[in-house]
Amino acid sequence: MAWNRHNRSDGLKGLVHLRAGARGNRVSRIGNRWIDFHQFASILHAIREQGFSASSRYISPMDASAYIPAVYPVNDFGPVMKGLVIGGLGIFHVFLAQFAIGGGFLIWWFEWLGLTGREPLADRVVSSVFRVLILLSFVVGALTGVGMWLTSIQVSPQTIGLMVDEFHWIWATEWIFFWLEMTAGYAFFRYRDILAPRARLALLAIYSIAGWGSLFWINGILSWQLTPGAWTETHSVWDGFFNPTFWPSLLFRTVACFVLAGLGAAIVINAMPGFTRDERTRIINRCSIFFLPMLSMPLLAGWFLEVIPADSRSWIMGGSMTMTMFLNIAAGASALIGGYAVIGLWRQRLSMNGATATLLAALALGATAGGEFVREGIRKPYTVREALFANATTPAQIASLRVSGVTAHDPYPLRNRADFPTEQLALGRVVYRNQCAICHTVSGTNGLTELMGGWSIEQKRLNVAKLQWTKGFMPPFAGTPSELEALVQYISWEYAERRAGWPESRDPAVFAQIARWLDEAGTAPAPRAQELAQRAESPR
């Protein structure tokens, strides 16, 4: 048979659409996914047992089509946390991409100044800055962009898969803008000397608008991850795209583009030979107009904070000291750049030599890193809010996996199986691989042995069983009591430096206690998050 039912098993839209409403839980739609009776019964059982409460907006409208998660091989990054890899690459890429986008507008501005006779040195500035743009953004910028995509697959294929499934036409549209940016950029770069002035300005306008357009499209997808808005109800691509943080995020990033362009141009201009000190100061002062939009940053940041979910806001307002600190780093670095640029340059009280420009650019990199860290961090415990938890499972999948087990669907054997003396420890390693390895290592960065090793065995069981209660930005544990016990034993064994003769834990009373704790915690996210969300929804 060419097209059998199994081929449909990864379909995005589901067969069973679960909706928790005022009347409680009910199966509201049978979609196009094929499951057998046993699987169907299991999920219904899980829903009943795990208590999808009518008050839980987090469990409500969830497409349960993928209640058995797609299982992929998991690679070990050694002592490096996967988040650091994608975060580091992301910060670098965002920094370069924003410089390139703002740089397009800056070059257009200088080209216009030159053509209208307002700035006799503009031609040299355009030529030098654009060469840097081509060499940086068309090579490293473009490939780190592709790198973000490929690294996302390495870190969480389920997350990037969901994003592609929902927004592939948005990405395809962004691709058109890439073509425009590249064509206009290379045409200007190669043929600038033979083109008419108006054609040069037009090419730079196309290049700039196309660059900003790519930001427009990707911003909708990235902001959707934090605030999917009405998409959770409608699954409409436009509801997801024009989500609550779309505009503040887009405007904030646009301002950042202008600032980075100004700083980048200042570095290049300082590195260019042949200018007198006065000429250099004059040209850099002309760039200072690109710093002025920074004045709107506090307003835009306030707008952003106002529309993000209440629990996310609570993390950066002191709920998570790390996130609060990173936010302050971003805000402090931005304030320093803004203060220097706006007061010093625009009002022409200070000059900016190469060292100062580089230092300010480094501060801008710090601000970008802080901002991106916060943006990623406040999504926790989700990678796509209300749709996909950080451990790449949907709320409906967690309910299902509490019954079927997270390891039951994993066809990939352990590497170095012989290193694990018991079946239970081997199972624990597989649970770690499926549930923890996205954000943690065993004993490296954010290592579990460091975080949990000192707890007593009972503490470990309780804290993992009620994981979302232990720490509000952790997802609920997705697995059976025996899998949880295996994970606890595995972490303890690793903490004990793989001590020989590690006994298996087979006490039925322990499993029963874990099951009770799992039931008590349920599959909804942290109670604090729900409480904040409900408070935000209630009439003021």
Place this chain on the structure above:
Amino acid sequence: MSALISIVLAVDPLVAVEATALDPAILDAAFLSTLPATTGFYLALAMVTLVVHVLFMNYAIAGTLYVAAAAVAGRYSGRSAMGSTGSLSMVVRDWLPSAVSAAITAGIAPLLFIQIVYQKAFYTANLLLFNRWMAILPVLIIAIYLMYLLKAKHLVTTRATKAAVGVGAAALMVYVTLAFVENHLVSLAPSSWPSMYESSASMLGSALLWLRLGMWTAGAFPLFCAIAAWQLVRGAGGAGENECAAAARTLARLALVGGAISLACLVGCAFKSDAFAASTTSIAGRPYAIVACLGACVAAGAWTVILVRQRLPRALVAAACTGSLLVVAGMTVVREVHRLAQLSGTDGAPREVPFGGGFAVFVLFAAIGLGVIAWIVRTVARSLPPTAP
């Protein structure tokens, strides 16, 4: 002998894949007709955009190899036997970074549509190849900067440096090709995924991998030569009649030898892989294989005439170009028939994909984008100095 064969079979993970029965329903029906409409649509888009990507990628791969060979042979500078400013290697060197950028940009779309249709297979292959696959990013970055370095006359001055930079860039581009070929082959082998994961095995021991690499790499030359010929005919690098004549000989030889090696590798693939042979000759694949054969005949005929006449008449260059494009298009479909038939009913089978929102906006911006790109090309073309008739 049988022991030797069994050893070869044991180390070749693809042999196990070849034993998998192909889905006859896919082979015995018109291509795409067995798929749900949406899946077929996405797959068709993946193939169309892949052909565009291959157009630029062939120029980048074969061009880098040619420039490397020219540098090693001392034909790097403008004062080569091919004339002064119109030197073929200079024109190719000048356009290589742009061609790679275009290839990367063009490559985004087929990867996007492939991961919609074959999400499980594509992601799993990415994950199984891990470092070898992710290495394409730094490798490409270094390769492009080496290509820019090749253009910088004041930085790369000695023959040895030129040769080293050229060979380095070419080796890196071949690595990228190898990684893509291996990714594709891994994605075709769902039954081997768990064992490959457990043992961190690679497909480097597979003859099929090297045959396909040879097919892609050598097969890049005919299209590269056709595009380079167009560039010279259009006066790129100020090429005059003498330069074109000298280049005609070189390009014709490269295209014919490259095409012949590619064909030999293709035959090798068919001998090595029953599944590939069966897909090519199936009802689904046969019409497209015939298109590819016709294209190959047209291109080979055109290049043979060019070689004999040692000139680059526009009609013959157009024929060579059209023939090569037909080969790429036909073989793209044959490759897809093979993948569909092999993955059907497995864990890596294509998905029934719901049609995503935003298509109308894509079509609108695609139309606007094409219009703007056409305007850019026209504006630049009008600004260029007129070429000799």
